[in-house]
Amino acid sequence: MTRSSLRRVFVRFLLLWSVLSVQAAAASGGAYLTNPSVRLWYEGTGRLSDNIAPPRKFNLWNTIIGEGDAEEIANDALFTIDLRSDGQQNIREPITLTATDLKGKILASRILPGLLTSRNGTSTVALWVKNVGCAGTVVFTAKMGMDKRLVKLDFSCGE
Incomplete structure (x- = not known):
């Protein structure tokens, strides 16, 4: 050479x-994950509830008929997680959102291969979970690399 x-x-x-x-x-x-939230989709008005994730105490018994602490009938939920970084960044680490029951059955999932945060270093990603109203205990999980956040809520039903 x-x-x-x-x-x-x-x-x-x-x-x-x-x-x-x-x-x-x-x-x-x-970048890191923060502020997991779960909101009910109210079918009568087409609006979302306030965040029902702990530490808030929210009775989800029979939400499919508008009972418990639900303000009206709710069968679906929206799970969101905030991503924070130091200013605008192109995050290439995959972000995985899942909702599972206690047996590990996947109720909903979403994988984002990456995302661009806003100029102030924030982004919120979401997972829509259908027919969660009587699913029993649901585990909502957000994962990015080694960073993991989860929320457990009991959507039980009965007479």
Whole structure:
């Protein structure tokens, strides 16, 4: 190899190394998950409830007929999680949202391969969960790399 070809190989190596370094930094970027929330979808008015996730105490007994603490009939729920980063970042770490019953049956799931946070470093991602009204205990989980947040709610029904 000539000196000029070695130089070209070295320059290419440096460029590749810098691109990979930037990609690795962008994947994590110091981003983290926070503020999991669950809201009921009220069918009569087409609106969402306030956040019912703990620490709030919310009686979900028979929400399918508007009982418990539900203000009206509710069969579906919206699970959201906030992502925070230091300013606007292209987060390349996949984000997985799931809702499962206690037996591990998947009621709903969503995988985001990545996302761009806003200029102030925030983003909110959502998972719609259908027919959750009598599902028993539901575990809502958000995961990004090693960062994991979960909410357990009991959507039991009965006479």
